[in-house]
Amino acid sequence: MAVATGNNAPGLPQPVFESLLQRIEGDLLAAIKAAPGYSLLYEPSEELLRYCRDLLAGGKSGNSVKDWRCVMNKRIALSYKEKPQELVWLDDKLEQVDRTSALLKGERHLPLLGHTDKGDAVGLKKLSQKLRACSQPVVVKPRHGSNSKHVFLWPKPQEVDATALEESVLKASESHDKSWGKESWNQNAVPKGVLLQPMYASLAEFLHGAQGGEAQADHHAFERGVCPKYLRPLELKVQVLFGEVVGAQLNTHPQYLWVARDGSLHLWDQTAEGFQTRHAKEPEELPQELVNPLRETLQEHWQRLRCDSEQLAKLAGLDEIRVDWLLGDPKWGPRIGELTHLGTFAIELMP
Known part of the structure; x- marks a missing residue:
């Protein structure tokens, strides 16, 4: 039995895995209840609906190896067949900035300093000239x-x-x-191009208080377009189904913790029997000093993150x-890094 540490209030007994799953199922139920009559920008094809019906009914698509990842892969395959132009903006790092600002009546991403x-x-x-002039x-x-492929970090571009x-x-x-x-x-289908944006505080800065540009930097990695894990920002991936947030997890350590719909934080016991699946990679150790600052950040900002995420999904018809x-980042506060589909809501994540 996998045990999780409940951090929703001081002094609460540690709930067991089953009780947490019941709670998570309750969060998912909110999305299921919102589904009937939900207005969609792009209606699913009959082929996808048939696949899902067969899976749920235990038919030819519903054997024991079918899971969320199978549905995701089916949708990806159908996207190449159907080429839904209405959804291209969702993966366009340029268009999603303006579209989100228009839908939510205000800036949510980091500002664009330039693009071409x-x-x-x-x-x-x-x-390039604008980049050289950045202070x-x-x-x-x-x-x-x-x-995070081909992302170049320049803490001090003038140097x-x-x-x-x-x-x-x-x-x-x-x-x-190739990924x-x-x-x-x-x-x-997104047009190829390049963006210039302010650098958000890194995970290393969040953990250790290093100032911008003073965190340990591998400039050879920067020049190759490689973004080392702890030089990336602290990124929380918020999952939304039918306009309802059902949970979230960290980009850098997806198997270590789960943020419930109400913003409470749960840590999974990595030593519990059966925790690792045959599909899972060996997880990198979660820095213990990350937990308390993350909890405090969620206490301050979670309601806004959840509200904005849900409103965006509903207004966009997704x-x-x-x-x-x-x-x-104390200067910028919470900002949207990107929007995309629930690709990481897959079997290697907990729960």
């Missing part, structure tokens, strides 16, 4: 990317060789990663969406 398209020589030159920590990233900065802009605009081939058609919130 692949192959636009004039635009790339101007963006604040900034990030160069693909408009069309995911999984970096101009050629390296120009190359980062060019590489981000043209970048491709993107496994993503939905929507993401791969049956499912993952809103990735960046946390812990």
